[in-house]
Amino acid sequence: MKRLLTRAATAALLTGVAPVMALSQIVEPTAVPEAPVFAAQGEPNFVKRSDVFEYRALDSYSEPDFVKEFVEAGKLPPVKDRLPREPLVYKTANMPDGNGVYGDVMRHVIGGRPEGWAYIAGNGQGWGGIDIGLYECLTRTGPLFMIESEDLAPMPNLARNWEWSEDGMQLQVNLIEGAKWSDGDPFDADDLVFYWDHHVMDPEITPLNGATQDTFGKGTTMEKTGEFQVTFTFTTPRPEAVLYAMAYGTFCPGPSHVMAPLHPANSDNTYEEYRNAFPPGYMNYPVMGAWVPVEHRSDDIVVLRRNPYYWKVDEAGNQLPYLNEMHYRLSTWADRDVQAVAGTGDFSNLEQAENYVESLRRAADPNSPARLAFGPRTIGYSMYFNFSGNGWGEPDDRRQAIRELNRNPEFRKGVTQVIDRVRLGESLVKGPFTAQYPGGIYAGTSFYDADSTVFYPYSLESAKAHFAAAGLEDTDGDGFLNHPADVLGGANVQVTLLASNSYQTDANLAEGVVAMMEEAGIRVALDMLSGPDLDATRDAGRYDWMVRRNSSEYITVVQRTTDLAPVGPRTAWMHMANDEGELDLMDFEAEMVETVNAFIATNDAAERAELMKKYQKLHTENVYSVGLTAYPGALIINKRFSNIPPGAPIFMYNWAEGAVMRERVFVAEDAQADHELFPETLPGEPGGDGPVTVN
Ligand code: GLA
Ligand code: CA
Numbered sequence: 001m002k003r004l005l006t007r008a009a010t011a012a013l014l015t016g017v018a019p020v021m022a023l024s025q026i027v028e029p030t031a032v033p034e035a036p037v038f039a040a041q042g043e044p045n046f047v048k049r050s051d052v053f054e055y056r057a058l059d060s061y062s063e064p065d066f067v068k069e070f071v072e073a074g075k076l077p078p079v080k081d082r083l084p085r086e087p088l089v090y091k092t093a094n095m096p097d098g099n100g101v102y103g104d105v106m107r108h109v110i111g112g113r114p115e116g117w118a119y120i121a122g123n124g125q126g127w128g129g130i131d132i133g134l135y136e137c138l139t140r141t142g143p144l145f146m147i148e149s150e151d152l153a154p155m156p157n158l159a160r161n162w163e164w165s166e167d168g169m170q171l172q173v174n175l176i177e178g179a180k181w182s183d184g185d186p187f188d189a190d191d192l193v194f195y196w197d198h199h200v201m202d203p204e205i206t207p208l209n210g211a212t213q214d215t216f217g218k219g220t221t222m223e224k225t226g227e228f229q230v231t232f233t234f235t236t237p238r239p240e241a242v243l244y245a246m247a248y249g250t251f252c253p254g255p256s257h258v259m260a261p262l263h264p265a266n267s268d269n270t271y272e273e274y275r276n277a278f279p280p281g282y283m284n285y286p287v288m289g290a291w292v293p294v295e296h297r298s299d300d301i302v303v304l305r306r307n308p309y310y311w312k313v314d315e316a317g318n319q320l321p322y323l324n325e326m327h328y329r330l331s332t333w334a335d336r337d338v339q340a341v342a343g344t345g346d347f348s349n350l351e352q353a354e355n356y357v358e359s360l361r362r363a364a365d366p367n368s369p370a371r372l373a374f375g376p377r378t379i380g381y382s383m384y385f386n387f388s389g390n391g392w393g394e395p396d397d398r399r400q401a402i403r404e405l406n407r408n409p410e411f412r413k414g415v416t417q418v419i420d421r422v423r424l425g426e427s428l429v430k431g432p433f434t435a436q437y438p439g440g441i442y443a444g445t446s447f448y449d450a451d452s453t454v455f456y457p458y459s460l461e462s463a464k465a466h467f468a469a470a471g472l473e474d475t476d477g478d479g480f481l482n483h484p485a486d487v488l489g490g491a492n493v494q495v496t497l498l499a500s501n502s503y504q505t506d507a508n509l510a511e512g513v514v515a516m517m518e519e520a521g522i523r524v525a526l527d528m529l530s531g532p533d534l535d536a537t538r539d540a541g542r543y544d545w546m547v548r549r550n551s552s553e554y555i556t557v558v559q560r561t562t563d564l565a566p567v568g569p570r571t572a573w574m575h576m577a578n579d580e581g582e583l584d585l586m587d588f589e590a591e592m593v594e595t596v597n598a599f600i601a602t603n604d605a606a607e608r609a610e611l612m613k614k615y616q617k618l619h620t621e622n623v624y625s626v627g628l629t630a631y632p633g634a635l636i637i638n639k640r641f642s643n644i645p646p647g648a649p650i651f652m653y654n655w656a657e658g659a660v661m662r663e664r665v666f667v668a669e670d671a672q673a674d675h676e677l678f679p680e681t682l683p684g685e686p687g688g689d690g691p692v693t694v695n
Contacts, residue, residue, distance in 0.1 A: 025461045025462055025464070025465040026462045026465045026466065027417065027456075027457055027459040027461070027462035029454045029455055029456050029457070029621070030455050030457050031450065031455060032436070032438055032443065032450055032453050032455045033436045033455070035377065035435030035436070035443060035444075035630075036432035036433075036435065037432065038374070038377065038432050038433065038632055040374060040375045040376050040632065040647070040649075041373040041374050041375075042373050042646045042647040043646065043647045044145055044146035044645065044646060044647035044648070045146060045645070045646060045647075046146060046147065046148045047094060047146060047147065047148065048147065048148060048151045049147055049151055049153070049155050051091060051093070051094050052090065052091060052094050052143065052155070053088050053089055053090045053091060053094075053155075053312075054088075054089055054091065055086045055087065055088055055089065055156075055160055055176065056086050056087075056089055057085055057086050057087075058087075058089065058313065058315075058317045059317070060080070060317050061079045061080050061083060061313060061317040061318075061319055062079065062316075062317055062318050062319065063079045063308075063318070063319045064102040064103075064306075064324065066679075066680045066694070067079075067306075067308055067682065069694045070308070070682060070694050073694050073695075075694065076308055076682070077184075079319055082180060082184070082308060082309045082319075083178075083179075083309075083311060083313065083319065084176050084177055084178035084179045084311050085177065085178050086176075086177070087176075087179075087311050087312060087313045088157075088176070088311060088312040088313070089312075089313055089314070089315055090312065090313070090314050090315070090320070090661075090664050091315060092314065092315045092316075095314075095643050095664060096642070096643050096644065096645055096646065097642035097643045097666075097668075098643075099314045099315065099316050099318065100314070100318075100322040100642060100643060100664065100665075100666025100667075100668075101322065101666055101667075101668065101669055102318075102322055102324065102666075103322070103323075103324060103666075103667060103669075103672045103676075104323055104324065104325075104640075104666075104667040104672045104673060104675060104676070105323060105324065105325040105326065105327055105346075105673075105675040105676055105677075106323055106326055106327070106346050106347060106641070106662065106665070107327040107329065107339075107344075107345050107346040107347070107675060108128055108129055108130070108326065108327060108328045108329065108336075108345065108346065108347050108657075109128070109328075109329040109331050109335055109336040109339045109340070109345040109348070110126050110127060110128030110129075110130065110328050110329065110330065110331070110333070110336065111126075111127075111128070111331065111332045111333035111334075111335075111336065111502050111503070112124060112125075112126030112127040112128060112130075112502070112531060113126050113280075113299070113330055113531065114126045114130070114280040114296065114302060115276075115279075115280070115532060116275070116276055116277075116278050116279045116280060116282070117134070117278040117279075117280070117282060117285035117293065118254065118259065118274075118275060118276075118277065118278045119131055119134070119135055119207065119208045119252065119254060120195055120199045120205075120207045120208070120252070120253065120254035120259070121199065121205055121207070121254070121259070121274055121275045121277075122205060122206050122207060122208055122275050123208065123275060123276070123278070124208060124531070124532065124535075125302075126302070126328065126330065128328065128333075128336070128657070129328075129347075129655065129656075129657025129658075129662075130302065130304075130328050131208065131249070132248060132654065132655065132657045132658045133289050133290060133291055133304070133326060133657065133662060134285075134287045134289040134291070134292075134293070134304075135248070135249075135252035135254075135287065135288065135289055136157055136158050136252065136287075136288040136289055137157055137158065137246065137247050137248050137249070137250075137251050137252040138157060138158050138159040138173065138175075138192075138246035138247070138251045138252075138253075139154035139155060139156060139157055139159055139243055139244070139246040139247045139251075140154065140155045140156075140157040140247055140248070140658070141154050141155070141244060141247040141248065141559055141653035141654055141658075142248065142653055142654035142655070142656075142657075142658030142659040142660075142661070143155065143645070143653075143658075143659055143661055144556075144652070144653045145647070145648060145649055145652045145653065145659055146645055146647065146648075149446075153240075153243065154243040154244055154246065154247050157247075158175055158176055158179070158187070158253075158288065159173045159174065159175060159176075159246060160174050160175060160176045160177075161174050162174065162243070164238055167237060168234075168237030168238030169233060169234055169237055170231055170232065170233050170234070171231065171232040171234070171242065172225065172229060172230075172231050173229065173230050173231070173232065173246075174228060174229050175187070175188070175189060175192070175228040175229065175230075176228070176311060177227075177228045179288070179309075179311040180309040180311070181255050181257070181286040181287065181288060181309065182284075182286050182287050182288070182289075182292045182307040182308070182309050182310075182683060183255075183284065183286045183309075183683075183685070183686050184309055185255065185257045185286060187288060188227050188228055189224040189225075189226065189227060189228055189229060189230050190224070190256055191253045191254070191255070191256045192222070192224070192230050192253050193222075193223075193224050193230070193256075194253070194254075194256035194259070194260055194263075195207075195251070195253040195254060195256075196222045196230075198260075198263050198265055199211075199254075200212065200213060200215075200216075201213055202265075204264075204271045205271065205274075205275075207249075207250070208249060209248075209249030209250055210250070210571075211245075211249075211250035211251065212568060212570065212571060214562060214567060214568030214571050215245050215250050215562055215571070216232070216242050216245050217234055217235065217236065217239045217241070217242060217600065218235060218567075218568070219234070219235040220232055220233065220234050220235070220239075220242070221233045236600075236601045237601075238603060239600055239601060240603055241558065241561050241562075241600045244558050244559045244560075244561070245562075247559070247653075247654070248654050248658055253288075255285075255286040255287070255686075257286070258278075258285075258286055258686055258687075259277075259278075262274055262277045280296040280298075280302070281296055282686075282687055283295070283296070283683075283684070283687070283688060283689060283690045284683040284684050284685060284686050284687065284688055284690070285686060286686050287307060288311070289307065289310075290306065290307055290310050290312070290320060290321040290662070290663040291304035291305060291306055291307060291321065291323075291325070291326045292304055292305055292306075292307050292683035293683075294678060294681070294683050294684070294690045294691040295677070295678070295690050295691070297330075298330075299330050300329075300330055301327060301328065301329055301330060302327075302328040302330065303325060303326070303327055303328075303677050303678060304325065304326040304327075304328075305324065305325055305678055305681055305682060305683050305691050306321055306323075306324050306325070306682070307321075307683070308682050308683075310663070312663055312664075314664065320663045320664060321662065321663040321664070321665075322663075322664065322665065322666035322667075323662070323665065323666065323667070324676055324679070325675070325676050325677065325678065326662075327675070327677070329345065332502075333352065333502060333503050333504075334352060334355065334503075334504055336348045336349075337350055337352065337355045337359055337636070338355075340370050340636040340637075340638070341359050341362045341363055341368065341369075341370055341372070341636060342362075342369070343368075343369030343370060343638060345638075346370075346637065346638040346641070347636065347637055347638070347657070348635075348636040349633055349634075349635060349636075349650035349651065349655060349656055349657075350372065350633055350634040350635070350636050350650070351379050351505070351549075351633040351650060351651075352503055352504050352505045353379075353428035353429040353433055353434065353505060353631055354428055354429060354504050354505060354508065355504075356429045356431075356433060356634075357429065357430075357431075359372060359634070359636070360372065363636065368639075369638055369639060369640075370636050370637060370638050370639060371636070371637060371638075371639055372634050372635070372636045373634055373635055373647075374632050374633070374634040375632055375633060375634065375635065375647070375648070375649035375650060375651075375652075376444055376445075376632055376649055376652075377435055377442065377443070377444055377630050377631055377632045378442060378445075378555050378630075378632070378633065378649060378650075378651050378652060379549065379630065379631055379632065379633045379650070379651060380437055380442055380549070380550045380554065380627070380628075380629065380630035380631075381437075381505070381506070381509050381547060381548065381549055381550065381627075381628040381629055381630075382437075382439050382547075382548060382550055382625040382626060382627050382628055383415075383497075383513060383545055383546065383547050383548075383625065383626040383628060384545065384546045384547075384548060384573070384574040384625050384626075385406035385412065385415075385544075385545055385574060385625075385626075386399075386402075386403055386406060386541065386543055386544055386545070386546070386574060386575075387403070387406055387407060387566075387574055387575040387586070387589070388403060388541060388575055388576050388577075388578065388584065389403050389404060389407050389584050390578045390582055390584045391578040391579070392541045392576045392577065392578050392579075393540050393541020393542055393576075395541070397488060398488060398494060399544060401483060401487050401488050401493075402493070402494075402495055402544040403544070404487075405470060405472075405493070406544070406545075407586060408470045409622060409623070410466045410467070410469040410470040411466070411467065411470040411472075412622070412623035412626075413456060413463075413466045413623055414462075414463040414464070414465075414466030414467040414470065414520070415463070415517075415522075415623070415626055416439075416456045416623050416626045417456050417457070417458060417459050417460075417462045417463035417466065418458075418460065418463045418516050418517055418519070418520040418522070419458060419513065419516055419626060419628065420458040420516060421436035421437065421458065421627075421628065421629060422436065422458075423512075423516075424509065424512045424513075424516075424628060424629055425629045425631070427508060427512050428505060428508055428509070428629065428631075429631075433631040433632060434629045434630070434631045435629070435630050435631065436455070436627075436629075437627035437628060437629050437630040438453055438454065438455040438456070438620050438627045439619060439620055439623070439624065439625040439626060439627030440453065440554060440615075440616050440619040440620050440624070440625070440627070441453075441554050441557065441612065441615075441616050441619075442554050442555055442630055443630070445554075445555050445556070445557075446556075446557075447557040447608075447609065447612040447616075448616070449609075449612070449613045449616060451613075452613040452614070452616045452617045452620075453616055453617075453620050454617065454620040454621040455620070456623070460519060460520055463520050464520060464521070467481055467520070467521075467522075471483075471484045472484075472493060474521055475490055476492075478492070479521060480492040480493065480521050480522070480523050481493050481520075481521040481522055492523055493522055493523065494523050494524075494525065495517070495522060495523065495524045495525070495544045495545055496524070496525050496526075496527050496543060496544045496545070497510055497513060497514065497524050497525070497526055497527065497543075497544070497545045497546070497547060498527045498529070498534070498537060498538060498542075498543035498544075498545070498546040498547070499526065499527070499528055499546065499547040499548075500528070500529070500530055500534055500547075500548075500549075501528035501529060501530050502530040502531065503549070505549075506547060506549065507528060509547050509628055509629070510526055510528065510547045511526070513545075513547065513628070514526055524545070527543065538573055539573075541576060546573070546574070547628070551563060552651070552652065552653060552654070555651070555652055555653075556652065556653055557599075557612055559653050561596060561599065561600055562596070562600070564592070564596045564615060564619075565589065565592035565593045565595070565596045565615075565624075566583060566585065566589060566593060567593050567596055567597060569581045569582075569583050574624075574625070575589065586622075588618050588621075588622040588624070589624070591618055592615060592618045592619065592624065595611050595614050595615045595618065596615065598611050599611040599612065599615070633649070633650035633651060634650065635648055635649070635650050635656050635660075637660075640667050640668070640671040640672075640673065641665050641666070641667055642665065642666050642667065642668055643661075643664050643665045643666055644660055644665060645659075645660060645661070648660050678690075678691045680693060680694070681693050
């Protein structure tokens, strides 16, 4: 408020400036400014996918002594009968510290809260690696950061191998045979069919990470063709991208044996009841992951114990995981950094730039319990416009007017030139961390092309000229731009900005945007929410602009490719179809969609590179999003853990919790600490009380 007078005074001076004159003040796009050099610490040891693991039978298998006691007491089948005939075998040569030993815990701290365990029905588990550890997916991409570029393709996982038909229209996927859910129930093609038919294809359900039929290519179908085999049929030949869509988080099946009876297709349950049928207090939920939830204390902790049926082993025949227990302290994301450097937590993706200086200072102490290593600049934030102009989420007149402005290129160019990216970055952290990010594909990644990237430099004068060209003028001299007289009676433009309040960085960036927009005479009100409230508001279309930490599509391009543009009626938050399913794409968006679909449809490397250049040009020139900042993240892991692969980035194909392969991480005997809350126990019956002892 106290700056209002000055602004009004300035505004008064500007009143009467004719749009023609204003246009002459437009500052044209430039090359992207050079980012400060920031070298990643530690290079991956690049290998082939087949160097990491294989599927084969070993002569014998072993397990922790306390698990053997369960077998001896007749409470568990022998380990060889719990494993598939040919388990997934991690190769010793690829383990940084070799085969491990059993014991100890990895203590995570997370800012989210579990809504329930039914990931495929849309329940969140609180993030921070908890769902990544519970769910296994057909393919795996997290560890690809260490795969040689010539061999870059998704790794097998639950899908042991796959084969394309000669015409490329079909893909036969062979599952691992004889693997079991953590309660001993067989895992087979029926679990996949249940996921596909009753979740992906059911419009009433959106699995946690948003898989829809479009995620697998328009018109794709999937059928069971054997006990351990499914076959996909496509409408275009050889869409290799589907192998990435089969990884986290879009093809991670759930336990059909406990879920199917409660699905609305087979019961009187409503969809809402189904989604909530496995609340956080439902213990021992069957998983294919290495650890099973056995304890939940609200706002305190979730504890997971080792899955006695886990289907991965080391070359010595030791059933994995090595770690007996996993903790997820239910706290805040900022506390995750604090605890990891202090040694009361074990793991953090240092990603909130506000915490960098203090964390670096503490980690530099040779006695620090944790090691901290920076990776590439893959943490980035953008602001998105709500582009739906035809009624999605039933906007009122004010919202509709903003959506129409959002669809106006002059308005978007104005908005992006209001953002002083140097100041915004420095408001998070000073130093060589943040880069000026124009939006779209990140600099330094393989599909990035600087010449195809359009950067609109910061210039308030230019922004104002663009706004004037969009018909916005401060007609009442209060310092804020007004709509033209025939829109909302010429009222002040008033925008809402949706952002997460779970992270300091999101809050700071959103507040920075608000302050900068004010300087340009645009009034923005913050709508700060978290968790399910944020998701619900976004999914209902109740926002005008949204600040968001970007996902992997702008890093790898091959992962979540369909998120690069609104390829389907309801696949892109920033542009959703109305209730009639109509998507009112602007011309440049239609071109982006075409480009993305062409990318998915070809495997020609040169063509793909060209298509992504075109995509980046369309995205940045038309200001599809407003890039805010991009910076590197650091992985913090307690020094007692072994087998952490060098150069593991906190975020690339997946988060570090997936990339480091926690099932083969261990703590050397002499470094083991007494952290187990439920020693000597295993998960009990699904829906039962929690962990059980042998007696
Ligand atoms: C959250 C955290 C990330 C990462 C992911 C894993 O988003 O902010 O650092 O741990 O969860 O899902
Ligand atoms: Ca005004």
